[in-house]
Amino acid sequence: MSKLVCVNNPLIKYLKTLQNQSARAFGTGAASIDSVSLKGRSCLTLKDYSSDEIKRLLWVSADLKQRIKVQNERLPLLQGKSLAMIFEKRSTRTRMSTETGFAMLGGHPCFLTSQDIHLGVNESSVDTARVLSGFCDIVLARVYSHSTLEELDKEASVPIINGLSDLYHPIQILADFLTLQEHYGSLDGLTVSWIGDGNNVLHSFMMSAAKLGVHLKIATPKGYEPEQSVIKEAQRLSIQHGTQLVLTSDPMEAAHDSNVLVTDTWVSMGQEEEKKKRLKDFHGYQITMQTGSVAKPDWTFLHCLPRKMEEVDDNVFYSSRSLVFPEAENRKWTIMGLMVSLLTDYDPKIPMLKF
Structure with missing residues (x-):
């Protein structure tokens, strides 16, 4: 075992004290979550996201779920936007949640399998990233190797979302x-x-x-x-x-x-x-x-x-x-919340969640 x-341990207690002092000094909490903007960012791993940024994503997701599912509102927040969905690996939940969610928000999703796009085979990841950046507003890629996502993100001028890789989900x-x-x-x-x-x-x-x-x-x-x-x-x-x-x-x-x-x-x-x-x-x-x-x-x-x-x-x-x-089911609402956050300046309408 x-x-x-x-x-x-004493180190944790000391660091926690510093953290609390920092929170008081810089206003960490509801105000900072409310002011977070993720527009234009990619999401390859939550390692790159702060506590407030993750909380913001969950808040936006809960807001969309409440307004669309419960209150039956129509929210065309992504009207005129297009999404490229690259799938090297098959999936039920990732495909259905992303495709239906993006369409529900007024956007146009395009599903691409390895038979359609030949990522890294007939065309390099570098070239694919640059081409798709001219066609689409955002790309979700479900791949075998995390390095493929990093290559796409490096060369793309639009946000890249990790739909699953060997390293993170x-x-x-x-x-x-x-x-x-x-x-x-x-x-x-x-x-x-x-x-x-x-x-x-x-x-x-x-x-x-x-x-x-x-x-x-x-x-x-x-x-x-x-x-x-x-x-x-x-x-x-x-x-x-x-x-x-x-x-x-x-x-x-x-x-x-x-x-x-x-x-x-x-x-x-x-x-x-x-x-x-x-x-x-x-x-x-x-x-x-x-x-x-x-x-x-x-x-x-x-x-x-x-x-x-x-x-x-x-x-x-x-x-x-x-x-x-x-x-x-929440795979749908959270991918919608993520895409809305990366593409718009949307502000949630429901009260902030209790974290």
């Missing part, structure tokens, strides 16, 4: 945090426990949880830990924001006293040949009611889908504790 705990985490904010009423002080593979979804949790005051406990089998560079940055963030970060190989240790249990596929696209070995290595990691028995009484469950039985059993997945279907 390996374990790293960043909590309750930021748009999934925005949906997860909006779902938890809706359910619990606030994110600050929640404990999220990841039980599974050290993958791109986990990396995005690690780059954002501390910024929202969320404690993060991670259980991965030996050899399946998160990237070391991501761990190092997550350690720094946990110290900076005064949150807890735990790394272990024991699922029950990670689940102990947690508010939220999270897992994901153990065999991602491109890892099919490793399936037999991975299922053996992840033995004991299935989330069940027994796993939840050591969590807090109000524990809930998240999974970004598609789900397989070995990752979580039906008793949890279809229980009242499962938030997976509201989580899936």
